[in-house]
Amino acid sequence: MTFITMFMFLQQHSSLLTVLFVILFFYPLAALFVQHRKPSKLPPGTLGWLPYLGHTLSFLAPHLSTSRGHFLEHNIQRYGKIFRCHVFGHPTIVSCDADFNSFILQNDDRLLESSYPANIPGILGDLTLLVATGDLHKRLRGAMLNFFTTNTQSINFLRHIEDNVLRVMAPWANKKTLIFCQETRKFTFGVIAKQVLSLGPEDVEFIEILHNFETFMKGLVSLPINLPGTAYARAIHAQYRIKAITKSLLQQRKGRGEAKEDEGKMDFLDVLLAHNHLSEEEILSLVMDLLLGGYETTSVFIATVVRFLSDHPRALDELRREHERVRRAKGGDGDGRLEWDDYKKMNFTQDVIKEALRCGNVVKFVHRKAIKPIHFKGFEIPVGWKVLPIFSGVHLDPSQFSNPQEFNPWRWKEDVKMGEFGSGCKGFTPFAGGRRLCPGSEVAKLETAVFLHHLVLNFSWAPLIDTDRPMCFPFLDFKHGFPISIQPICPSSH
Ligand code: HEM
Known part of the structure; x- marks a missing residue:
């Protein structure tokens, strides 16, 4: 570039350059100023030097799900379990403190409210439970909870889960290898699509929704840039298509005007239709929430449990023995299908599930914002600051759980819990808590237990890539989808 073209470039782009200069030169000065002017009772920490980004990249750097990651370890060591930083474009308080996390969850809609980054409302809309607040959240959540009380406690539901596993x-x-995450996705989607919309793998709508869901999931974790071809734009379209399919199912049912008499046979769409105070948009949004909640989290969680078991043969042996006992106790009576009483006998399975939730950290943290000044343990947090309770920060805290990085299901045994790990359960919040406690927690545990029952009784397996372990991206996932080799085991061999 000659001197003249450079001069012309500078002249034409003078306003752009001014903005760049202001950002690069004044932002660090402004950040320094703000840091020195801060109310003295803010938790310790810094807001970083990078405009807008702050610490976002280090905060989001992937790490094993059984570790807290470099960013948290470094800041906890330097400032303690509650510290300030700058992530997702906002000054933020990060908490790895069990008491503060519980305080945050219990004060939802009083001192704090949900505050997810723009791509969540951008794709899911403002009616999704994740971003709805106050009375709207209460009303929509009420309609959803109805589904869990009417549908998920019947023998039909247990049967339906088992049918999907089989x-x-x-x-x-007939297979030698599997990409395990693909299999668990087929399973959880099969369960939720039937419960929500009465769709099965034989229905074209089932395949279309599943296909769109895969595109949709990629956008949920992308930058919110709505330009053709971006993951975000594709996810918005996928969401429209899923809602359009649901809308046509909704209209068919309204057209037929049929009402199911047997509550146990109503799917989620029927339950919502019976709520005549819900608008069509609200019904579609609730359906999306339930499909989303029921599909991704549980499928990656089941793969995580299976990965932990592959690495801990002693735990796998004890689990297998428990399921053999369950099967033996049923004897030759009946059709051999699982009953609720069988599920209640799966105590070690429940400990395995709890331990995998603690080490797996399916949901590493949730997003909140202070709507009133918060006073806690001598700190003050001003209105408008983001507050992130980090569940993995507590689940992997050595002062809460001894040897926290070790997968040890026996730590949950009642007698042990009362002693050494007495305080260990306080900060155990894999399903969050308070007014937003995950309504699907029991369903997720049930699906996992039934899946494990048939897996450990009928198959042996081994990971094909040793390093493919559950990672926090920060959403939980496997880089390679967890490929395994698999073999049926004949009943006589155990
Ligand atoms: C291992 C599996 C699962 C984990 C770890 C998990 C975790 C969570 C967490 C932490 C939240 C709270 C989000 C927040 O406070 O901002 C949540 C909310 C939610 N989950 Fe789950 N979940 C799981 C499975 C499920 C299942 C199977 C369903 C449905 C069948 C479901 C449906 C929902 C819904 C609808 C919400 C929003 C609740 C509200 O805002 O009132 N989840 N989940």
Whole structure:
């Protein structure tokens, strides 16, 4: 570039350059100024030097789910379990403190409210439970909870879960390898699509929704840039298509005007239709929430449990023995299907699930914002600051759980819990808490237990990539989808 073209460039772009200069030169000065002017009782920490980004990249750097990651470890060591930083474009308080996390969850809609980054409302809309606040959240959540009380406690629901496990596992007998995450996705989507919309793998709508969901999930964790071809724009379209399919199912049912008499046979759409105070948009949004909640989290969680078991043969042996006992106790009576009483006998399975939730950290943190000044343990947090309770920060805290990085299901045994790990359960919040406690927590545990029952009784497996372990991206996932080799085991061998 000659001197003249450079001069012309500078002249034409003078306003752009001024903005750049202001950002690069004045932002650090402004940040320094703000840091020195801060109310003295803010938690310790810094707001970083990078405009807008602050510490976002280090905060989001992927790490094993069984570790807190470099960013948290470094800041906890330097400032303690509650510190300030700058992430997602906002001054933020990060908490890895069990008491403060519980305080945050219990004060939802009083001192704090949900505050997810722009791509969540951008894709899911303002009616999603994740971003709805106050009375709107209460009303929509009420309608959803109805589904859990009417539908998920019946024997039909247990049968339906077991049918889906058997359907997914049937072809495994003829396979040598599997991408395990794909299999668990087929399973959880099969369960939720039937419960929500009465759709099965034989229905075209089932396949279309599943296909769109994969695109949709990628956008939820992308930058909110709505330009053709971006993951975000594709996710918005996928969301429209899923809602359009749901809308046509909704209209068919309204057209038929049929009302199911047996509550146990109503799907979620029927339950919502019976609520005549919900608008069509609200119904579509609730359906999306339930499909989303029921699909991704539980499928990656089941894969995580199976990965932990692969690495801990002693835990796998004890689990297998428990399920053999359950099967033996049923004897030759009946059709051999699982009953609720069988589920209640799976105590070690429940400990395995709890331990995998603690080490797996499916949801590493949730997003909140202070709507009133917060006073806690001598700190003051001003209105408008983001507050992130980090669940993994507590689940992997050595002062809460001894050897926290070790997968040890026995730590949950009642007698041990009362002693050494007495205080260990306080900050155990894999499903969050308070007014937003995950309504699907029991369903997720049930699906996992039934899946494990048939897996450990019928198959042996081994990971094909040793390093493919559950990672926090910060959403939980496997880089390679957890490929495994698999073999049926004949009943006589155990
Ligand atoms: C291992 C599996 C699961 C984990 C770890 C998990 C975790 C969570 C967490 C931490 C939240 C709170 C979000 C917040 O406070 O901002 C949540 C909310 C939610 N979950 Fe789950 N979840 C799981 C499975 C499920 C299942 C199976 C369903 C549905 C069948 C479900 C449906 C929902 C819904 C609808 C919400 C929003 C609740 C509200 O805002 O009132 N989840 N989940």
